[in-house]
Amino acid sequence: MENEDLAELPPVARLLFVYLWMLADREGRLEDRPKRIAGRALPYDREVDVDDLLNQLVGAGFITRYTVGEMALIQIINFAKHQSPHVRETASELPGIEQGTTKEVTKHNLGSAEASPRSPDSLFPLPDSLLPGSDADASVVASNSLAPCPQQEILGLYANELPDLAQPRVWNGAREKNLRNRWAWVLADLKKKDKPHDKTAGLVFFQRMFAYIGKSDLLMGRSGKWSASLPWIVEAENFAKIIEGNYENREAA
Numbered sequence: 001m002e003n004e005d006l007a008e009l010p011p012v013a014r015l016l017f018v019y020l021w022m023l024a025d026r027e028g029r030l031e032d033r034p035k036r037i038a039g040r041a042l043p044y045d046r047e048v049d050v051d052d053l054l055n056q057l058v059g060a061g062f063i064t065r066y067t068v069g070e071m072a073l074i075q076i077i078n079f080a081k082h083q084s085p086h087v088r089e090t091a092s093e094l095p096g097i098e099q100g101t102t103k104e105v106t107k108h109n110l111g112s113a114e115a116s117p118r119s120p121d122s123l124f125p126l127p128d129s130l131l132p133g134s135d136a137d138a139s140v141v142a143s144n145s146l147a148p149c150p151q152q153e154i155l156g157l158y159a160n161e162l163p164d165l166a167q168p169r170v171w172n173g174a175r176e177k178n179l180r181n182r183w184a185w186v187l188a189d190l191k192k193k194d195k196p197h198d199k200t201a202g203l204v205f206f207q208r209m210f211a212y213i214g215k216s217d218l219l220m221g222r223s224g225k226w227s228a229s230l231p232w233i234v235e236a237e238n239f240a241k242i243i244e245g246n247y248e249n250r251e252a253a
Contacts (some may be wrong), residue, residue, distance in 0.1 A: 021200070149184070
């Protein structure tokens with residue numbers, strides 16, 4: 001991770017923070033339900049105390065835990081500042097922190113007093129995103145000090161977000177290459193826009209992309225016999241068309 005404050009936290013806390021970005025709505029809010037969060041974010045780490053990890057993130061200044069009436073909530077700090085939500089993304093139905101009472105947690109001294117979290121960003125889906133136009137371009141940017149592609153983690157995000165689509169049993173050769181190149185495109189575009197472009201930012205992008213695909217009747221096979229698959233999604237032309245919004249549901253004339 002590029003953020004020095006976040007690097008001071010235990011690895012599992014950093015991983016949980018990544019998943020909070022994926023679970024939050026467009027305003028960076030989610031219900032503060034540690035057991036549910038654990039089941040979705042850390043299903044194989046049953047011994048982990050997610051409530052304590054959340055408090056560590058509060059103490060480090062990355063999230064705020066608050067209550068509104070009987071509802072417990074989490075707000076990711078600076079989420080709206082760093083996000084570019086799609087115009088069609090559902091508005092938040094959760095009350096904001098200004099309506100609630102915050103939970104006091106001891107602050108951790110992580111570096112300088114002026115340090116603030118530098119949060120991951122997501123560019124998806126932005127039709128005006130100008131990604132490199134060929135796999136040759138991607139090969140160049142991939143070698144330019146960008147985070148290596150976490151293939152298995154992306155496959156895990158795909159399985160979690162799109163369980164109804166065909167799941168790949170083999171992942172090598174051209175499939176690995178295509179995903180690696182799409183990953184490089186994403187990070188290079190974030191870097192070009194002077195936005196966070198580390199592994200966290202890339203994973204958030206792919207999670208949001210898969211969630212976006214889940215809303216498309218065509219890609220999900222709800223409007224016919226064909227449905228998308230991960231090998232198809234990561235092909236250059238198809239990836240670009242998804243970003244451009246070509247497969248969004250259209251209202252009947």
